Amino acid sequence: MRHIISLLMENEAGALSRVAGLFSSRGYNIESLTVAATEDSTLSRMTLVTTGSDDVIEQITKQLNKLIEVVKVVDLSEGNHIERELMLIKVRAVDHDREEIKRMADIFRGRIIDVTDKSYTIELTGTGSKLDAFIEAMNHTTILETVRTGASGIGRGERILKV
Amino acid sequence: MFNPTYIADIQHLETQESMSADLTGAEITVRCLQEEGVEHIFGYPGGAVLFLYDELFKQDKVRHILVRHEQAAVHAADGYARSSNKVGVALVTSGPGVTNAVTGIATAYMDSIPLVIISGQVPTHAIGLDAFQEVDTVGITRPCVKHNFLVKDVTELAVTIKKAFYIASTGRPGPVLVDIPKDVSQQKTKFVYPERVTMRSYNPNIRGHAGQIKKAVQLILEARRPMIYTGGGVILSDAAARLTELVRLLRFPCTNTLMGLGGYPATDPQFVGMLGMHGTYEANMAMQHCDVLVAVGARFDDRVIGNPKHFYNPDRKIIHIDIDPSSISKRVKVDVPIVGNVPDVLDELIKLLELRKEKPDQSALDAWWAQIDSWRERDCLRYDRASAIIKPQMVVETLYKVTNGDAFITSDVGQHQMWAAQFYKFDLPRRWINSGGLGTMGFGLPSAMGVQMANPGADVACITGEASIQMCIQELSTCKQYHLPLKIINLNNRYMGMVRQWQEFFHGNRYAESYMDALPDFVKLAESYGHVGMRIEQPGDVEAALQEAFKLKDRLVFMDFVTDQTENVFPMVPGGKGLSEMILV
Numbered sequence: 130m131r132h133i134i135s136l137l138m139e140n141e142a143g144a145l146s147r148v149a150g151l152f153s154s155r156g157y158n159i160e161s162l163t164v165a166a167t168e169d170s171t172l173s174r175m176t177l178v179t180t181g182s183d184d185v186i187e188q189i190t191k192q193l194n195k196l197i198e199v200v201k202v203v204d205l206s207e208g209n210h211i212e213r214e215l216m217l218i219k220v221r222a223v224d225h226d227r228e229e230i231k232r233m234a235d236i237f238r239g240r241i242i243d244v245t246d247k248s249y250t251i252e253l254t255g256t257g258s259k260l261d262a263f264i265e266a267m268n269h270t271t272i273l274e275t276v277r278t279g280a281s282g283i284g285r286g287e288r289i290l291k292v
Numbered sequence: 293m294f295n296p297t298y299i300a301d302i303q304h305l306e307t308q309e310s311m312s313a314d315l316t317g318a319e320i321t322v323r324c325l326q327e328e329g330v331e332h333i334f335g336y337p338g339g340a341v342l343f344l345y346d347e348l349f350k351q352d353k354v355r356h357i358l359v360r361h362e363q364a365a366v367h368a369a370d371g372y373a374r375s376s377n378k379v380g381v382a383l384v385t386s387g388p389g390v391t392n393a394v395t396g397i398a399t400a401y402m403d404s405i406p407l408v409i410i411s412g413q414v415p416t417h418a419i420g421l422d423a424f425q426e427v428d429t430v431g432i433t434r435p436c437v438k439h440n441f442l443v444k445d446v447t448e449l450a451v452t453i454k455k456a457f458y459i460a461s462t463g464r465p466g467p468v469l470v471d472i473p474k475d476v477s478q479q480k481t482k483f484v485y486p487e488r489v490t491m492r493s494y495n496p497n498i499r500g501h502a503g504q505i506k507k508a509v510q511l512i513l514e515a516r517r518p519m520i521y522t523g524g525g526v527i528l529s530d531a532a533a534r535l536t537e538l539v540r541l542l543r544f545p546c547t548n549t550l551m552g553l554g555g556y557p558a559t560d561p562q563f564v565g566m567l568g569m570h571g572t573y574e575a576n577m578a579m580q581h582c583d584v585l586v587a588v589g590a591r592f593d594d595r596v597i598g599n600p601k602h603f604y605n606p607d608r609k610i611i612h613i614d615i616d617p618s619s620i621s622k623r624v625k626v627d628v629p630i631v632g633n634v635p636d637v638l639d640e641l642i643k644l645l646e647l648r649k650e651k652p653d654q655s656a657l658d659a660w661w662a663q664i665d666s667w668r669e670r671d672c673l674r675y676d677r678a679s680a681i682i683k684p685q686m687v688v689e690t691l692y693k694v695t696n697g698d699a700f701i702t703s704d705v706g707q708h709q710m711w712a713a714q715f716y717k718f719d720l721p722r723r724w725i726n727s728g729g730l731g732t733m734g735f736g737l738p739s740a741m742g743v744q745m746a747n748p749g750a751d752v753a754c755i756t757g758e759a760s761i762q763m764c765i766q767e768l769s770t771c772k773q774y775h776l777p778l779k780i781i782n783l784n785n786r787y788m789g790m791v792r793q794w795q796e797f798f799h800g801n802r803y804a805e806s807y808m809d810a811l812p813d814f815v816k817l818a819e820s821y822g823h824v825g826m827r828i829e830q831p832g833d834v835e836a837a838l839q840e841a842f843k844l845k846d847r848l849v850f851m852d853f854v855t856d857q858t859e860n861v862f863p864m865v866p867g868g869k870g871l872s873e874m875i876l877v
Binding site: 138139142143146147150154184187188191192194195197198199200292 | 430431434435438439442459491492493494616617618621622
């Protein structure tokens, strides 16, 4: 099953490689991984998307907790949460396609952030499946480039991950 | 131009400087070791650690033991730690110094041994430029340390070393490496050694959950076919005395893993022997057929329970006590997990059991013991005691007799290791020193050096084979330099015995590359290092030779026993099989 795991860790050189190394050395999957400093610059917040049986996910959270620099770990998929991913997508936009792509971007609540006479670059946020759907919708045109951040997640309501 | 004010200023500055007494990184490192009470460190010098060695040279509180290879430095520190419950310390240089040390570090990591390894690194400005003797030490060692640090700023050095000792020795122990670039060892700063460190991301003091402990007591009281199975965690946490109290209070059978030997007295009738791949018939059968299993500081690894699918038994309830949550439900699902420090949890268990004043069904327990005794009658460790060729088992049994069961025994890896574990009866913890997790050939001799350093005057024997001993044989030179009177028991069967055994059982007797050809004359080899060498070829000479060797209190004696080439270790649970699917003699 797909799980989205959030963790707070010391914002130190090498901390990211400990997490990545753990996943590769124990043979766990990583679908995506995003990381950046929080409002407290000594802490980094990481969101990991992984798949595995319940046993594997239990081991993953235990092993993550065991890393000395990891402060807190929570499996967001255990409760209500919000996931967002950012995509930048550059598509060929010429002739009558320009109008159609613009409309499609509006429908998906995307924004065109860069324009040339042959291309649009569109910024889009949402769940992974929404971004997939947009790529699907763009399939009739030529996708020149896509850049996706991987999912970031946060608990709904009062669910807070903090030190 | 003469300016008196200016000169006065300079003098003032100089006074201030000498008052604050800034120390170099090298001085700070040595001061930290002194503050930690480190008496021995094992190491090998090189370019990146020259300043550190210079400071070691100038003091006499921390004694440096010069090994002949960095792998041995870490193994020696490891043996020192295992036999003393102190943190072992090793010091190596950058590049090849570190890569040589990796085997030792991984060995300690797999067996959760508290070590601090200090490594030199190229100067900070050269890091990443493929400098001479540069490797990514933190990267290379990351998967086999509990934690590691690269110190880039001398002001961070003292607190980092403090953290290293703290992390290594608390919680589930393990090796911690501190990488110090050469320029950091030269830079100066004020030295303050923190009395304690707290880390928000690391809180190792876990108390067992009271509710879970109550549940465990209930299960224990309801048990009809109980079993207590304990591992290295009991040794590491110094819980042997409490474990013994609990086992005797309950009158339950007890088995130890390879790493747990000495956790419960092996000569006690409630001890059913080691379990696992080469465990006793009675221990493995009891493990398979018990209805309540209490696992203490053990991790159900593949060499202990074999195939987890076969091990699974719906009628068996498992209580698992361990300080590391990730050890629980890793290979085997358990019913009552208790995360906590083993001695504290055992204390709570004993207290609660004494409060309840109930006992498990004693007639059921009697029937269970009768069953276990019938398994014992199988006499699974029997061998030909009348053999005309020396049997390796007989050498270990005789060693046990000659040393009154009171020696520290280290071993290498292979058949001799298993015979040592089966036939030397360890009544005390920290007496049996072996590489259980990683299975590192070459561990025996250097770890014995560390054991002897930590226990001067004690009898220390290294049970080894002619293949393993050659993996760190150079340390005979270190033994000579420091007058370490080890007794090396070389069970020489001219084969990599365990490899040969597997080839005999599972690979159609095709002994691919397991024959040890072109062996040295070990007697002459020992003598060339200034030690005593003996070659023992007749069973009748074994005891007298051992007596003679242990009388030579101040000499290393290398005893080359010419043993039966075809002897195998029994019982054996073949890889991937279940515990009760043993090959018996």
